[in-house]
Amino acid sequence: MQNYKKVFLAAAVTLAFSAGAMAETLKMGIEAAYPPFNNKDASGNVVGFDKEIGDALCAKMKVECTVVTSDWDGIIPALNAKKFDFLISSMSITDERKQAVDFTDPYYSNKLQFIAKKDVDFKTDKAALKGKIIGAQRATLAGTFLEDHFGDDITVKLYDTQENAYLDLTSGRLDGILADKYVNYEWLKSDAGKDYEFKGDPVEESDKIGIAVRKGDPIRTKLNSALKEIVADGTYKKINDKYFPFSIY
Template sequence: MQNYKKLLLAAAASLVFSANALAVDKYKVGIEGAYPPFNNKNASGQVVGFDYDIAMALCAKMKAECEVVTSDWDGIIPALNAKKYDFIVSSLSITDDRKQAVDFTDPYYSNKQQFVAKKGVDFKTDIESLKSKKLGTQRSTQAATWLEDNVGGDIALYDTQENAYLDLSSGRVDALLADKYAIYGWLKDDPAGKDYEFKGNPINEDDKVGIALRKGESDLRTKLNLALKEIKEDGTYKKINDKYFPFSIE
């Protein structure tokens, strides 16, 4: 009888503990999935890239179970506010416009925008010369805002960065303005990228990229900031950085 009781106690205890183990936080992470090398889908439908690796490292640090949800770039912030996921790790620059709609964590990398055009072509990046060129960029990006505010006129706005590259290589646009490190990946990895190069000096030198969350979720924000600090300190961040870039983008 005594034995039986002990067994029951042990069973109950294990139940409690396993229940504790089960009670991990679960999050859905919003990622665009069309922005190599930061995030895109491979043939088996798996999201890969810098953003994905960072998101998974953060989740591991927070001891949370994370599920990736992909979204169109256009709708990535609306879908966050529509609770389709809990935070966005998708190369989202921290801007005043976006701060009206969402909160951001500390930045997890820095970027800048730069023009890219065909090799050997004389492409000047002063405003006057830009006005006479057909320029393209992705809709709802820092680059789009900059072009609209500084150059204006007939700018081609694309749903995905990939479609913008397709049109650059078909010659529909003279140049693209986009995030420098994304273009870096395209110039290096894409067969079409070999005929193109950066033009002029980068603009928006101080572009910080952060994780976006719904307004008022300060608990989650604190957790994410802490996890970000931890992966930077323990070398995980550097490992992910080096996997994609031979220089630091922190």
Template sequence: MKNYKKILLAAATSLALSTGAMAADKLRIGTEGAYPPFNLLDANGQAVGFDLDIAQALCDKMGAECSVVLSDWDGIIPALNAKKFDFLVASMSITEERKMAVDFTDRYYSNGLQFIAPKSVDFKVDAASLKGKVIGAQRATIAGNWLEDNHGRNVSIKLYDTNENAYLDLAAGRLDGVLADKFVNWEWLESDAGKDFEFKGDPVFEDDEIAIAVRKGNKQLVERLNKALQEIREDGTYKQINDKYFPFDIY
């Protein structure tokens, strides 16, 4: 009887440990859903895009069951720290200010900022040429911050909740130009809406690394994600995802 009780106890302990492991491997991905081609909503309201494909590939490597939680960009770090989700895959740039609030993984792509404007306009990106122009950017991004830091005195800056709204105003003639991530601008320029617009000048900022954010101190999750990132880089999964969205390497 004692042996039988020990067997039952061992079985119960094993089940509890197994259940705990399964629970630990259910992770929630936070994203914005308004930043094509990196994250956007499809016709069914599901989050799709480069960010989500990368996130799912990482979940597969980690053996985790992952779900997606949407958040407005302005509140996305507070939502992460409020435990609305476990890690954030939303094309977030690593900045010193953000590193005070969250921890970052290694980069999963590199980025830069570049102006776009109508093809018909002689648009230069030096301070004298930009003076008096109305330039749009997304709020709480390095593009908006760069404009304010470098041209806050000579440019009228309009900040938007999403890049999509900035593009709408550009197409409607309410903006002289938009400054945004070059790959997001490239996606819009390839669309029908962007056919009369083009890049202007060289990128103004290229030292931009995009990474996954996790809550401060969650070293274990950072290490798991970094290991998975290395694995998808090595086995060709990353390249397959990259080539699905871009005809060039964005790593």
């Protein structure tokens, strides 16, 4: 009987060790150049709404998560090349992207809206924008919207990062910018954006933002369950309220 107890104890220790050794670690992909959703602080750490939502989801899934940054242009290929396990970087759910990845349920809703100088008469209809130079970030819904809806009537300038679009706006190389409303909202509060404002109503209000995973990856189900949990228990609202005085869910 004594020997049986020793064998049982040894087996239990081995099982516990194995379970600890197999504790899941996931990598989340983030651009880290899109404040307030994702960027880097003065110490080089990735911060922002996306990062905090990602951390909250990982806590609910009881997994350890680390951040892997990627340039926006190559962020979906990086996901499919297994550089990270899921992509939480304010990505719009589109039919085109669904051909390459699967998306979770939306974790926030977005709108597209123009900004331009306060003292400029800037109307957002096609006739008024004819001949103007409008900027947007490359490979975003805003960039696609400009090209699809304004065609050859305007000059569309696309940028590798949103920050570079803002730099060209303040230097006078652009007449305006089309971007996510909440990203523009953050920039307009900054010193650089103090002379600019929203122009017209949002031109797109049905944009849903999701977490991308590789095709068929079961992690999608886990992320959806975790998202429901953080919304239900108030974790989501706490993170939301840290960044915005209104709900973006």
